[in-house]
Amino acid sequence: MKPQQPEAGEGNLLDRLRKSWFPAAAVVGALASFIAAALRLRPEPGTVLQTTEKPAPPVPPQQAGPNLPAGGFKREYRKSGSLVGGAAAQQFRSSLAGIAVGPGDRVYALGDGEIRTFEAGGSLVAVWKVVPNASCLAAGSDGHVCIGAPGRVEIYDPAGRHTGGFAAGDSAGRPAGITAVKWFRDEILAADADARLIRRYDRHGKQLGLIGTKARAGSFILPNGWLDFDVDAQGVIRATDTGRHQVTAWALDGTPLGSFGKFGMGNPEDFVGCCNPVNVAVTHDGKIVTGEKMVARVKVYEPDGRLLALVGPENFDPKCIHLHLAVDSKGWILVADPVRREVSRFFPVAEAADNAPLRDRETAGGIRQEYARI
Amino acid sequence: MIRSRRFRPLILLLMVLASSALFAQYQRKPPDFGGSYSFPSPEHPEPRSEWVRLLDVGMLVAGLALGTWLILKRRSRGGVMLLSIGALAYFGFYRKGCICPIGAIQNVTLSLTDPSYIVSLSIVVFFFLPLATALLFGRIFCGGVCPIGAIQDLVLLRPRKVPEKLDRALRWLPYLYLGLAVLFAGWGLGFKIGAWEVQAARRFLICEYDPFIGLFRISGAFHMLAIGAGFILAGMFFGRPYCRWLCPYGALLSILSRFSWKNVQVTPDKELDCGLCADACPYGAIHNYRADRASCLACARCYEYCPREQVLRGAGDEFVQVKLP
């Protein structure tokens, strides 16, 4: 009941409405806000992109590289067991950064801030302490070992004594981001992932040349920031170009010699994912071994890019971002799995006749590049 | 660009830790793009600055001060309504209902039970200042500053009286809700009865079941909007249902308001015992012709209807028309 209001009358309803216009407006406003909020209620999630055709069923990545029987590949490799890690007696506690094979098929494994040397049979021979941030190592034919660390290369004699070292960097003094080192006769080749090229040094650190600058397409594209390479006895360097999914070949003076490889998820001959192959090694009979991530596998190629063999992902941890490779004189492949900290060895068991076809190459129409000047 | 040096450490720390987890020794450098591309720095928008949070405290202090003056000194319903509209606009729609003293109950509880819980000075002020004001001047916060109270107050169309017994029973709910909110905020719930086990983590019940937050944000889940709309509809006919029968902070305020130094006095000078104020009060807070300090929400409606007030305002000989039963 409101004061100063006529007791009864026709103006009652109108008056009341007039006096209560404000609450009514507030109610309308509030309910309008609720309706606005209700209209903004999240709709069922749906895709914005509409494809006109039904997409093909996706290929699960782990099966993209099947372990085909020997009838499919020309060569088959079988695991011979682990040298370090896995079921072996020797274990690395916290890291495994690289492996190398030296004279007499000695295996050098870098991890935990030290180098462990194994005889070909598998027994531990020596343990040397090295700088803790070493990222790669190489063993020369005379038994000298060099390791690469950011901005530095250190050299050790066959007994493990530190005999020298030098700073590696560019002309402006920026330290090189060394991700791989290799001996070639008396020279040391170091991959500089920051500058995206390979530097040639002599033992004392004098830079003799650069590799990777002369390609017309430009120098390496390294989305994952890692450059790996290997050099064979003739001085041909095979380096990974992960952004282009290629294995590139170079002469020691930097002349580009060709490349092979392309991206592909279905054909086992291709390299999967965004940046592969991450590691490469060359065998004594001229074959090229590559390591990939995302589908962690190791493949063996002819120098012109034909796939010879595949060591499937069931052997390695799927979280690996590297599979460090080394090959010994018998053609056995050593693979270092840094997640499991395991060095496994694979030996070839079968070699098909030379003209046996590769099954998937025919169906997928993979591209092979012969040696070509680029 | 990262605009404040002070906020950088957290983001950079996370980024650096993340990168070092991937490459323990070698840190990858970004590529050399060639061309004219310059490397962008990531934008990390900053949260509201401390100065803007201080503004919240300032508005609270101003609102309480202005409310005290309007309710106790100036005794104006129009003034209180304007103040509550302003509070609704700022604390409700601009700040989207968050920060509020009702929710601060939970923060204060949690900070007392968990010493590592970060609580800011504004939360402390937001919780304690309206309580201190209640101890001094009554439920000024409810009358002029609380946005939840304001929205219910503004949509009040046709207040109906709730039966006394029902009202008294419902007035226990805020204490129950307060207890539950404190329990869940400080400890969560965990007990076993025989084979039946209940494990509930700590949660902020008041924030999760805030009926009007969907309105203030103009977005929300369906059940939140439905509860809010329900309270608005109820509020059209039963004055301030949330404030009277659910608000846990109101429970605290009503306890303290009982002992306030000065409080709402319906008449400016002498009591008439005519009972017009009791008819006017939509909240049933006038008992025995006096404003019940515990339940008076300081809306200032009763002033308008008191004949003594009208005399004071110079209504002259125009007295109230009383409809005799």
Place this chain on the structure above:
Amino acid sequence: MSDKSSRRQFIDRSFRIIGFLGIGGAAGVLTKRASSSAVYQIDPFKCTSCDLCRTSCVLSLSAVKAVNDFEKCGYCMLCPAYMDVNSRPDEKGIPTGKVCPQDALKRRVVGRVDLEDPNNNYYEYAIDETRCDGCGKCVKACLPPAGNGSLRLEIRYTRCVECNECAIRVVCPDDAIVRVPVPGMAPTADSSEREKA
């Protein structure tokens, strides 16, 4: 009558004093401990991109967005977070499907441009925040070993309304949403110590 009122006044006054002491004491204890305000952020080490950020935020378009850390991004042409590497490839061998259901991950060629061979170019990937709803599919696809892990989910303060209790935090299965202090007011030495810790 006056007896009753003076006793009433006495009770009122004493309870008032007790009330003030209580309020003052509690407020004092908390002020000493009070430090800065706090906001919520996602801990990238714990987050597993479970998609709950998209649905649990109180806002209709979640305040959680994917953010690309440009320093870690590889700028790849074949970005596994941009294109679905398992989708059907076109005649050049490049996959045609996209990972982001809202098409919020955009890319553009930057640096020197090779028009002949797209594989030779660098692409800058950035997220369109008006479309991203925080589902985290791109974040999952960029995780190592597939990618560099440069994408992560982050609460963006231009959109976050700073609820008292983050609704996503209540449901996050990894406890990845943490409360971080906003550097600022530290009224006492005690609280500034706490902030540093």
